[in-house]
Amino acid sequence: MGRWLAKAAPGGIVLVLLLWGIEEAVDAGLVKRSLMPAPTDIGRILWELLVDGQVAGPLAETLARLGIGFAIGATLAVIMGLAMGYWPRVYGLFEPLIELLRPIPKAALVPPLVLFLGVGDAMKITSIALAVFFPVLINTVQGARGVDPVLIDTARTLGVRPLSLLRKIILPASAPFIFAGIRLSIALGLILAVISEMIAGTGGVGFLIIDMQRAFRVRQMYAWIVILAVVGYLLNLLILAAERRFLFWYQVTERT
Amino acid sequence: MCRRLRRLVRPPDAGGSLVTLLKLNRVGKSFGSGEAQTVALDGIDLELKQGGFLAVVGPSGCGKSTLLQIAAGLMRADRGSVTLSGESVVSPPAHVVYVFQQYTKSLLPWRTVLANVEFALEGRPDIGRAERRDRSRNLLELVDLQSFAGHYPWQLSGGMQQRVAIARALAADARLLLMDEPFSALDALTRLDLQNLLLDLWADRKLSILFVTHDVDEAIYLADWVAVLTHRPARVHEIIDVGLSRPRDPITTREQSRFLELRHDLLGQLMKRRNSHG
Numbered sequence: 001m002g003r004w005l006a007k008a009a010p011g012g013i014v015l016v017l018l019l020w021g022i023e024e025a026v027d028a029g030l031v032k033r034s035l036m037p038a039p040t041d042i043g044r045i046l047w048e049l050l051v052d053g054q055v056a057g058p059l060a061e062t063l064a065r066l067g068i069g070f071a072i073g074a075t076l077a078v079i080m081g082l083a084m085g086y087w088p089r090v091y092g093l094f095e096p097l098i099e100l101l102r103p104i105p106k107a108a109l110v111p112p113l114v115l116f117l118g119v120g121d122a123m124k125i126t127s128i129a130l131a132v133f134f135p136v137l138i139n140t141v142q143g144a145r146g147v148d149p150v151l152i153d154t155a156r157t158l159g160v161r162p163l164s165l166l167r168k169i170i171l172p173a174s175a176p177f178i179f180a181g182i183r184l185s186i187a188l189g190l191i192l193a194v195i196s197e198m199i200a201g202t203g204g205v206g207f208l209i210i211d212m213q214r215a216f217r218v219r220q221m222y223a224w225i226v227i228l229a230v231v232g233y234l235l236n237l238l239i240l241a242a243e244r245r246f247l248f249w250y251q252v253t254e255r256t
Numbered sequence: 257m258c259r260r261l262r263r264l265v266r267p268p269d270a271g272g273s274l275v276t277l278l279k280l281n282r283v284g285k286s287f288g289s290g291e292a293q294t295v296a297l298d299g300i301d302l303e304l305k306q307g308g309f310l311a312v313v314g315p316s317g318c319g320k321s322t323l324l325q326i327a328a329g330l331m332r333a334d335r336g337s338v339t340l341s342g343e344s345v346v347s348p349p350a351h352v353v354y355v356f357q358q359y360t361k362s363l364l365p366w367r368t369v370l371a372n373v374e375f376a377l378e379g380r381p382d383i384g385r386a387e388r389r390d391r392s393r394n395l396l397e398l399v400d401l402q403s404f405a406g407h408y409p410w411q412l413s414g415g416m417q418q419r420v421a422i423a424r425a426l427a428a429d430a431r432l433l434l435m436d437e438p439f440s441a442l443d444a445l446t447r448l449d450l451q452n453l454l455l456d457l458w459a460d461r462k463l464s465i466l467f468v469t470h471d472v473d474e475a476i477y478l479a480d481w482v483a484v485l486t487h488r489p490a491r492v493h494e495i496i497d498v499g500l501s502r503p504r505d506p507i508t509t510r511e512q513s514r515f516l517e518l519r520h521d522l523l524g525q526l527m528k529r530r531n532s533h534g
Contacts, residue, residue: 150361153330156347157354158376158428168375172366249365249408 037219045223055227062204063231065121066193069128070186076129077136078178082166084137085144085174098137106131106188107195119200124193131192136181143177144170176250179243186235194228205231277341277432277464278304278327284335284489285322296322298489299336304432304466309458311467311475314485315526320468321436323490327466328354328434340432353430357437359417363409369420370396370405376428395423399453415446419453426461435467439474448506451478455504472522476515477504484525493525 019039025031026038049055084091110127117123155165197206212221283300296319304310325331329348338345356362363372373392396402399419439447475482484493
């Protein structure tokens with residue numbers, strides 16, 4: 001604990017200094033309160049949102065979409081990534097298409113998706129799934145192609161059939177790469193959740209941020225941005241915990 | 257290029273039963289194409305009798321592993337044929353298990369030792385979970401690892417890891433083991449232990465073994481027959497009948513004049529071959 005504190009202390013000091021600087025600048029009139037309210041004001045709003053439970057509804061809405069979109073996007077990406085990584089023919093079939101679609105910023109696809117799917121949950125979940133899909137796919141393919149041939153030959157000589165081989169060998173052996181993709185994609189998924197709510201929203205954190213901005217309720221706007229920051233941070237912690245749980249063997253074997 | 261080498265190949269006529277289990281018939285394999293093509297194997301003839309122990313020795317990089325992979329059905333030969341009990345081998349056959357030199361890569365690091373052995377039984381619908389566990393535990397006991405069942409492979413020493421791989425091969429109900437320098441990465445004493453464990457299992461379970469090694473001592477100590485390969489392209493230069501009595505003893509067998517004589521001849525041949533090829 002003491003060591004952790006020593007490691008975290010310098011960064012914490014920078015953070016506190018920055019907030020204090022902003023506070024002083026706002027108080028001294030260097031920044032307009034209508035553009036950047038004092039951190040303590042934002043803090044007060046944040047506290048109200050938390051205490052009277054206002055935070056729950058919009059946050060649950062956004063997280064539900066993120067969860068569903070992520071589950072769909074990541075599942076499809078892992079299945080396709082394993083197939084592409086294991087069967088060179090499947091790889092050859094889809095590789096050009098993926099290389100073409102991958103560089104498109106997925107936020108740019110929200111307007112066309114609105115045309116197809118309207119402004120409801122289907123569009124938002126699809127945008128999130130698309131954003132999640134590519135990083136997980138690329139990493140899964142890379143992981144699956146890199147599985148040691150000795151491991152694959154071991155399974156083959158033990159008579160393991162291709163589908164079991166994918167599930168029992170290629171999938172776990174690629175897991176470190178899949179997790180790397182997941183960590184990237186959860187951040188992208190959150191971005192798309194917020195953007196799609198901003199473009200076509202009636203609720204959720206993204207909608208509230210733009211709604212508060214339009215209503216000149218700047219402190220509320222910042223409070224929701226802080227909430228997003230915390231959510232992103234916690235999601236990352238969640239993934240790190242999952243990695244420790246599932247990749248215990250990888251960290252050990254890689255070190256030796 | 258090496259056509260002038262004398263062919264002294266004579267088919268083994270004893271060792272185990274008289275039934276041929278594995279037969280390689282003029283097997284050839286090349287890698288690359290055009291100018292860069294190298295012939296790895298050229299007209300390999302080998303025969304392993306049921307219950308026999310055949311060692312293959314040759315200089316490093318002479319294609320021994322390629323030969324074994326073709327025998328295992330993990331790789332296809334360009335020329336010639338491989339048959340197992342008279343049937344052509346085109347994919348890994350049942351009851352034939354390949355044991356790799358790189359045991360660290362061959363065990364599943366995310367599974368415990370017990371689960372690694374169970375892995376070989378999971379494809380069998382006739383064996384339930386409880387029986388799978390029981391059988392695997394018994395096999396771990398056979399290789400003296402019962403107290404490490406809950407460990408992970410990377411927590412074990414090299415020799416113990418290779419024991420897990422052997423237990424797993426037995427779980428797969430292996431009748432024929434194809435062993436690719438399985439003990440070459442181990443320290444000398446551990447290697448002796450595992451050689452004796454292997455000989456015991458071979459005798460008790462009536463296994464047949466094709467054993468590739470670059471260690472002449474190991475080949476003579478273990479096998480009924482030793483096939484000597486030439487360097488690139490690999491051909492069978494000679495097949496030697498070891499003729500040492502069994503059971504073999506890690507110390508006294510190696511002191512017998514027959515052992516020393518064979519060792520002298522084989523090492524001489526391999527070193528000569530090495531020098532003439534740089």
